[in-house]
Amino acid sequence: MPDGSWIQGKQIEKFHEEREKVLAEPRVQKKCDYVHGLWTNESRLVEIEHEGKSFWKNMGFTRNGRKFLHPEEALFLMEMNVLQVWYNFLPMSIEGAYCRFLGPTLTLEFHQVYAHLRRMGYVVIRHRGKLASRYEREIGLDKYQKKKERQLGDPMTSSLLTKKNSIEELAQMEGLENCVTDKMCEHEKVAGEEIVASENSQIKMDCAASIEKAHSQETEIGGNEEMGSSLILQSHMNSIKDSAECLNDNVTSLSPVDDNILTTFKHSDATNSAFSSESRNASGFQYKSSAWDFRKIAFPNFGAECGDVIKIQRSESNLTPGHVVCELDCYDFNRMAHINKKKDKKKDLERDRKLKFSNNNSRFSSYQNSRNWSEYKVCLYNWRSNNWRQDQFPHLFADGLQPLVRPELATSTEAILQQLQVIKSSTKPPRNSKADPPAVLPHFDVYSPNKKFKKTNPGTPDFRVIVMRCDESPPDLKTISDIDVYFDDDVPLHCAVVDAGTVMFNTLSFFTLPTEVSLG
Amino acid sequence: MSFDRGKTTITLINGQCFVWNSKQARFLREELRIVGTLCGSLPRAPMQNTHLGLPLQLMPEEVTLLLEKGLAEVVENTEDVITEEMKLEYKNKEKKSYKRQVELYTRERQEEIKRKLPQIIAGKKAKRNKVLDERRKNGEIIDDSEFEKEIEMTVEDVGIPTLQEASMLMEIPLACDPSTTTPVLVKWTYPKSDKEVLRYRVFRDLWDKGHYLTSGSKFGGDFIAYPGDPSRFHSLFIVVCKPHSASISGIELITMGRLGTNVKKTIVLSSVDENDKLCYTSLQWTGIS
Numbered sequence: 001m002p003d004g005s006w007i008q009g010k011q012i013e014k015f016h017e018e019r020e021k022v023l024a025e026p027r028v029q030k031k032c033d034y035v036h037g038l039w040t041n042e043s044r045l046v047e048i049e050h051e052g053k054s055f056w057k058n059m060g061f062t063r064n065g066r067k068f069l070h071p072e073e074a075l076f077l078m079e080m081n082v083l084q085v086w087y088n089f090l091p092m093s094i095e096g097a098y099c100r101f102l103g104p105t106l107t108l109e110f111h112q113v114y115a116h117l118r119r120m121g122y123v124v125i126r127h128r129g130k131l132a133s134r135y136e137r138e139i140g141l142d143k144y145q146k147k148k149e150r151q152l153g154d155p156m157t158s159s160l161l162t163k164k165n166s167i168e169e170l171a172q173m174e175g176l177e178n179c180v181t182d183k184m185c186e187h188e189k190v191a192g193e194e195i196v197a198s199e200n201s202q203i204k205m206d207c208a209a210s211i212e213k214a215h216s217q218e219t220e221i222g223g224n225e226e227m228g229s230s231l232i233l234q235s236h237m238n239s240i241k242d243s244a245e246c247l248n249d250n251v252t253s254l255s256p257v258d259d260n261i262l263t264t265f266k267h268s269d270a271t272n273s274a275f276s277s278e279s280r281n282a283s284g285f286q287y288k289s290s291a292w293d294f295r296k297i298a299f300p301n302f303g304a305e306c307g308d309v310i311k312i313q314r315s316e317s318n319l320t321p322g323h324v325v326c327e328l329d330c331y332d333f334n335r336m337a338h339i340n341k342k343k344d345k346k347k348d349l350e351r352d353r354k355l356k357f358s359n360n361n362s363r364f365s366s367y368q369n370s371r372n373w374s375e376y377k378v379c380l381y382n383w384r385s386n387n388w389r390q391d392q393f394p395h396l397f398a399d400g401l402q403p404l405v406r407p408e409l410a411t412s413t414e415a416i417l418q419q420l421q422v423i424k425s426s427t428k429p430p431r432n433s434k435a436d437p438p439a440v441l442p443h444f445d446v447y448s449p450n451k452k453f454k455k456t457n458p459g460t461p462d463f464r465v466i467v468m469r470c471d472e473s474p475p476d477l478k479t480i481s482d483i484d485v486y487f488d489d490d491v492p493l494h495c496a497v498v499d500a501g502t503v504m505f506n507t508l509s510f511f512t513l514p515t516e517v518s519l520g
Numbered sequence: 521m522s523f524d525r526g527k528t529t530i531t532l533i534n535g536q537c538f539v540w541n542s543k544q545a546r547f548l549r550e551e552l553r554i555v556g557t558l559c560g561s562l563p564r565a566p567m568q569n570t571h572l573g574l575p576l577q578l579m580p581e582e583v584t585l586l587l588e589k590g591l592a593e594v595v596e597n598t599e600d601v602i603t604e605e606m607k608l609e610y611k612n613k614e615k616k617s618y619k620r621q622v623e624l625y626t627r628e629r630q631e632e633i634k635r636k637l638p639q640i641i642a643g644k645k646a647k648r649n650k651v652l653d654e655r656r657k658n659g660e661i662i663d664d665s666e667f668e669k670e671i672e673m674t675v676e677d678v679g680i681p682t683l684q685e686a687s688m689l690m691e692i693p694l695a696c697d698p699s700t701t702t703p704v705l706v707k708w709t710y711p712k713s714d715k716e717v718l719r720y721r722v723f724r725d726l727w728d729k730g731h732y733l734t735s736g737s738k739f740g741g742d743f744i745a746y747p748g749d750p751s752r753f754h755s756l757f758i759v760v761c762k763p764h765s766a767s768i769s770g771i772e773l774i775t776m777g778r779l780g781t782n783v784k785k786t787i788v789l790s791s792v793d794e795n796d797k798l799c800y801t802s803l804q805w806t807g808i809s
Contacts, residue, residue, distance in 0.1 A: 002748035012749050016550045023542035023574050025563045032686035078692055079561040088602040090610055090700060093693040095540050099597050102534040112559060119561060119569050470737050499737035501557030501577035
């Protein structure tokens with residue numbers, strides 16, 4: 001408490017004195033170290049002469065080959081003593097910049113939140129809209145958007161803050177989205193089924209794609225590459241939980257794939273159209289089905305050949321790239337020369353196999369003849385339910401009161417929890433990738449400080465920010481859940497409330513009630 | 521247009537009020553107990569949020585109070601039409617600044633050279649002797665006195681490169697240059713609505729009683745009242761303005777009481793009663809169970 005003592009008064013006076021001194025410090029810099037920018041009232045942007053090394057990585061944008069900064073970026077850089085902005089051939093003061101920059105495209109609150117986050121080191125960009133759906137992210141397609149978006153420049157310049165313009169905003173956003181999806185489709189053509197194949201659940205497709213890849217490469221470089229791809233295939237198989245046991249079946253389950261390939265690719269078409277149909281309708285893009293007729297292509301049958309040396313027939317010339325000429329009619333491919341070149345490794349593998357599978361042979365033999373992955377799964381399930389019958393513990397199932405979890409259903413911790421769950425935890429609206437854009441969109445996408453950040457391809461933000469004044473009411477819960485459903489990426493949404501210069505953050509996030517899992 | 525220089529100049533930008541002068545900011549806080557919020561970055565350490573710099577943003581209540589006391593004026597900056605003379609003037613100013621910087625730079629360098637002259641001479645001597653040594657080894661006959669010869673040197677003999685124009689110092693000024701902008705007085709209309717009037721009445725009354733008041737949104741109230749300068753003292757009250765006859769729901773009461781207890785402050789419900797007098801009610805969580 002203040003006691004009016006001399007010493008207290010002195011302390012406070014000293015504080016004020018120092019504070020005044022610190023506040024009065026000028027922002028001085030060598031002329032050549034400044035980046036110079038030009039403010040134009042019409043565009044409400046700052047055009048810069050050359051990109052500053054320190055900030056161009058995560059600020060600004062290019063339009064028609066000219067480099068621009070948003071007003072909040074320019075104002076922040078001025079305060080950082082990096083940028084000198086000129087207007088009418090005169091340098092601008094910070095007060096002048098406040099007077100000119102604040103207006104229809106930039107409110108004070110907006111700038112204050114921006115500067116607050118930037119000062120903490122975050123990379124803050126104006127909200128870019130929905131960049132990729134969940135599925136696209138899962139298969140890594142969101143990394144494949146490039147030039148087109150850059151050419152678009154800045155999609156949000158004029159409509160950022162005015163809610164009235166939100167329709168316009170949405171239209172722009174949709175345009176962007178289409179463009180992105182378009183881009184992805186293009187890449188798909190290039191990257192082919194391989195990307196799609198990385199989805200584990202579609203193991204069939206995996207095999208098909210790898211085989212196709214193997215096939216197209218075999219004529220090109222001989223057997224070497226091919227073995228590599230069949231190794232990929234093996235690793236794909238490995239990556240699936242049950243597939244370790246399935247290595248033996250690998251051989252058998254591959255052989256029928258030839259027949260299944262056509263259906264498999266139809267399947268992949270269907271998946272593709274699932275996520276691109278929305279944009280396709282809008283942009284008129286048509287997905288072309290594969291021109292390859294897989295019924296007519298002779299695939300080498302690795303599964304059927306038992307020996308170490310496999311004969312590979314020369315493929316038809318129309319399947320090979322033009323410059324590749326096959327001289328021989330038949331290639332000998334020595335499997336052992338390419339796989340596991342280190343001898344001890346091979347021994348290890350052999351030993352592992354013995355350890356894992358020798359005892360289980362009786363168990364597997366019953367469905368060795370399953371023709372593909374799904375059949376194998378069915379077999380496995382049947383085997384499980386047959387072997388874990390209730391009569392193993394007859395006393396437990398004798399009465400009307402029975403255990404909640406049946407042994408045959410206890411395949412994983414998750415499955416047990418599923419059985420034990422009395423109340424369904426899902427209060428969240430169902431995921432729907434075609435959700436309409438919400439009425440209110442976030443203002444900023446924020447990224448943690450990251451050297452690899454690319455403003456042309458920023459990726460999924462670490463959080464999104466909605467800016468609001470203290471006397472405004474935040475978006476209602478429906479809007480917030482709409483935002484959550486629309487973006488569908490579990491990125492937290494922060495609400496930055498600004499009151500007379502102070503910025504406060506609140507997080508609005510959906511969550512499912514936690515389930516206790518104890519392992520053991 | 522001339523203004524009273526004793527008054528604090530408050531610039532109105534986009535509906536918000538700012539003070540751009542460090543002296544005035546100190547005066548407001550030290551003498552008038554007007555705290556405001558610093559919202560720019562500090563030139564010395566710009567990448568942090570704990571200590572911020574000018575401008576000082578003021579709450580509308582603070583502005584109204586200063587205006588009522590006749591201690592400030594609210595202005596809006598209007599751009600002057602930029603004439604050729606102004607551009608020329610700026611160019612001249614820059615040139616003058618450059619010339620002055622060259623002068624200062626040269627003088628400083630000379631001072632430095634003067635201080636280090638003995639070292640410079642010693643260095644030169646060593647270099648010469650090395651060369652002489654080398655020549656002697658090659659068979660030349662050089663007298664020992666050559667080695668002892670002093671080198672005469674003055675400060676002027678040491679060349680000083682001139683300061684490049686590109687490396688002259690420039691400044692990003694904080695406030696507008698008065699020669700290119702004209703401040704115009706504007707009418708300040710706060711408070712307007714009933715809620716604003718109530719807020720201002722409470723603000724003014726508590727300020728008159730000697731409190732330091734800041735915005736209360738951090739703690740979910742209208743104001744926070746400090747007994748002394750906020751840099752040294754903790755606040756004791758969260759002030760919540762409520763119309764006298766407005767009903768408060770039970771849940772609201774609990775919310776406020778709980779909040780006050782949690783941050784160790786007293787909630788002060790303030791209103792204006794039927795007799796137009798301010799009326800304060802404190803709210804505390806009693807914890808009787």
